[in-house]
Amino acid sequence: MTAPTPQPTTGATRATDHPPASENASTGQLIGQLTEQISRLVRDEARLAQAEMTQKAKKLGIGAGLFGGAGLFAFFGLAVLITTAILALALVLPAWLAALIVAVVLFAVAGVLALVGKKDVQKGSPPIPTEAISSVKTDISTVKESARR
Template structure:
């Protein structure tokens, strides 16, 4: 009759799906080669488990990020429609005092004026941001290089 082989118990998987190292036989009786072999095996298992855990975490965060971005998009679209309704309300409010066509024309002129001011301010900001190079950082590096060259030439 053969004796059953002893398998050390393993820890149950954690919530993230990674497992922890199980209890090992007493290392006092193991040779150096066996200990190094166990160490290599345990380190490999640890790195793989940590990589799986990191992958699962990134996937979960990416899913939440996608859902959040979709919700922000829906909020933006709803706000756009709300603004359109407010503009319609402004036209209808002015239509109580002016003819409807004139009320719509006044609101359109005001909207075009606001759009023009926003375009001018935006154009100024774009001009200040062009070219999209880190000019201050480049100047700093050039000054550093010049200082080093000057120091080497002494």
């Protein structure tokens, strides 16, 4: 009994020839290599930026969800404390005056928080792919340096 011999595969195959060394390549070959390398570099940088933005968006989404849950529970806790403050003041003042005093204090706190929040938002930078931008700048300076030689 003999095992069947494998048949050679048919179809397109990819050339495995390495490009000629730069000192032996023609101008046309060098330009072709340059075009291919620039194209590959741009695709790789775009993939890097996309991956970085996806990762940042996921972290932002999870963080925002957790922050929202924390805010909801803090809201309920604050509502209970406000009610407690109103009830405590109502022991020495009329109930309407106790509620008015607590409301004025709450609006003052809200105003201060809004101003501090506005300042922080202005200081924050938009979410940009900083690593990809840095990498592209490095690539551009390398290409410029190589072109000068």
